Amino acid sequence: MKNRSLVSIDDFSTEEILKILDLTKEFEKQPIRKLLAGKVIATLFFEPSTRTRLSFESAINRLGGKIVGFADASSSSVSKGETLNDTIRTVSNYCDLIVMRHPMEGSARFASEIATVPVINAGDGANQHPSQTLLDLYSIRKTQGKLDNLNIFMVGDLKYGRTVHSLMMAMSRWNTTFNFISPEELKMPDEFKLYLDNLGLKYYEHNDFTDIISRADIIYMTRVQKERFSDPIEYEKVKNVYVLRNSMLKNTKPNMRILHPLPRVNEIHQDVDNNPKAYYFEQALNGVYTRQAILCSLLGIK
Amino acid sequence: MKETKQMSVSAIQNGTVIDHVPASNLFKVIQILGLDRIDNQITFGTNLESKKLGRKAIIKISGVFFEDKDINRIALVAPDAKLNIIKDYEVVEKKVVEVPDNIIGIAKCMNPKCITNFESVTTRFRVVSKKNVALKCHYCEKITNQENLQII
Numbered sequence: 237m238k239n240r241s242l243v244s245i246d247d248f249s250t251e252e253i254l255k256i257l258d259l260t261k262e263f264e265k266q267p268i269r270k271l272l273a274g275k276v277i278a279t280l281f282f283e284p285s286t287r288t289r290l291s292f293e294s295a296i297n298r299l300g301g302k303i304v305g306f307a308d309a310s311s312s313s314v315s316k317g318e319t320l321n322d323t324i325r326t327v328s329n330y331c332d333l334i335v336m337r338h339p340m341e342g343s344a345r346f347a348s349e350i351a352t353v354p355v356i357n358a359g360d361g362a363n364q365h366p367s368q369t370l371l372d373l374y375s376i377r378k379t380q381g382k383l384d385n386l387n388i389f390m391v392g393d394l395k396y397g398r399t400v401h402s403l404m405m406a407m408s409r410w411n412t413t414f415n416f417i418s419p420e421e422l423k424m425p426d427e428f429k430l431y432l433d434n435l436g437l438k439y440y441e442h443n444d445f446t447d448i449i450s451r452a453d454i455i456y457m458t459r460v461q462k463e464r465f466s467d468p469i470e471y472e473k474v475k476n477v478y479v480l481r482n483s484m485l486k487n488t489k490p491n492m493r494i495l496h497p498l499p500r501v502n503e504i505h506q507d508v509d510n511n512p513k514a515y516y517f518e519q520a521l522n523g524v525y526t527r528q529a530i531l532c533s534l535l536g537i538k
Numbered sequence: 539m540k541e542t543k544q545m546s547v548s549a550i551q552n553g554t555v556i557d558h559v560p561a562s563n564l565f566k567v568i569q570i571l572g573l574d575r576i577d578n579q580i581t582f583g584t585n586l587e588s589k590k591l592g593r594k595a596i597i598k599i600s601g602v603f604f605e606d607k608d609i610n611r612i613a614l615v616a617p618d619a620k621l622n623i624i625k626d627y628e629v630v631e632k633k634v635v636e637v638p639d640n641i642i643g644i645a646k647c648m649n650p651k652c653i654t655n656f657e658s659v660t661t662r663f664r665v666v667s668k669k670n671v672a673l674k675c676h677y678c679e680k681i682t683n684q685e686n687l688q689i690i
């Protein structure tokens with residue numbers, strides 16, 4: 237994987253994905269290692285994403301690397317009208333690897349083609365965010381002991397949720413059964429269902445999940461945002477249907493774990509947090525180890 | 539029969555006749571092949587009757603013979619186009635166009651948030667369906683299909 241960029245999860249073969257997950261496990265055991273000593277990593281956040289940026293910067297710091305960059309476009313030369321092309325060409329000279337988040341879709345692919353150093357896509361608009369997908373895969377494998385033949389429930393905004401699309405595509409490599417639970421307006425788009433049809437994978441769509449929750453191995457929660465609804469009354473009608481409460485977890489499988497890409501608003505009630513099946517905060521911690529593994533893989537250090 | 543149909547636009551001695559172009563896309567074909575920038579004699583007829591297309595156009599270009607990779611560029615806007623290669627007033631070869639596997643620099647990505655609509659980037663698509671043309675953007679990974687296809 238040395239000198240490759242990570243733009244989309246599909247850029248990596250199943251074997252390569254598993255290699256990163258194995259390496260993530262090593263970093264979980266021993267997170268502080270000076271493997272990036274002497275390296276400079278640029279974190280270019282053309283739109284703010286504090287959580288993702290801090291996770292990458294924590295990963296870089298724990299590895300002893302140095303960071304240059306900016307946290308939002310207003311503090312960079314972009315605000316003076318510089319093209320992405322020029323920014324990437326220039327910054328390539330200053331660093332060993334670029335971590336980039338940008339509001340335009342396809343910007344990361346474009347950057348990876350002009351950069352002379354590897355590029356990690358930390359989110360390009362609604363398109364891809366592969367380090368999130370890898371940390372989700374790691375969290376699933378760690379809690380279930382495997383990736384094969386799981387039953388995954390995806391809940392909430394399945395129409396616009398980039399995270400669930402990427403995770404669904406990635407998990408389709410391991411014979412997953414999917415249950416999609418969403419309001420009518422935010423259903424999984426046809427193109428993704430067609431993708432599963434072509435692979436012959438099973439999926440079921442529901443508007444509610446209280447009756448079927450006992451089948452889940454993983455419940456992946458996402459935020460249902462008011463602004464996604466054309467009719468605010470529709471939002472009011474459904475907003476409480478997609479909230480997970482501790483009382484709902486009574487008949488769930490012992491191995492079941494709840495994931496969420498965070499930040500959460502109210503879709504997981506706080507009374508779930510102390511349930512051992514709540515895994516979202518550990519999931520966020522796994523993100524740091526996953527990013528350590530990605531950085532070292534692309535730099536050819538591990 | 540065929541001969542008389544083609545006579546509706548005057549014959550050429552040497553060159554290429556592009557037939558069965560949808561009348562509505564005649565000028566797109568001219569643009570894609572760069573026919574508006576060459577000095578060769580070109581005659582075209584449009585809004586001619588066609589059983590298959592309703593109204594079709596024919597372009598006759600004197601003294602020009604296209605490479606397959608160049609002519610296939612028009613497949614997006616004229617998928618049924620047929621080429622007659624003319625030498626000394628005779629049809630010496632017939633060709634059909636084929637939608638290529640990749641489209642580079644012809645089509646515009648329909649996604650308003652795609653980087654190709656903001657930076658000067660040559661567009662690139664993988665053709666995911668040839669029948670009802672569907673193009674997957676190499677950059678934003680969104681699909682542009684026939685209905686929202688725009689030629690740059």
Ligand SMILES: [Zn+2]
Nearest residue numbers: 647652675678
């Ligand atoms: Zn695009």
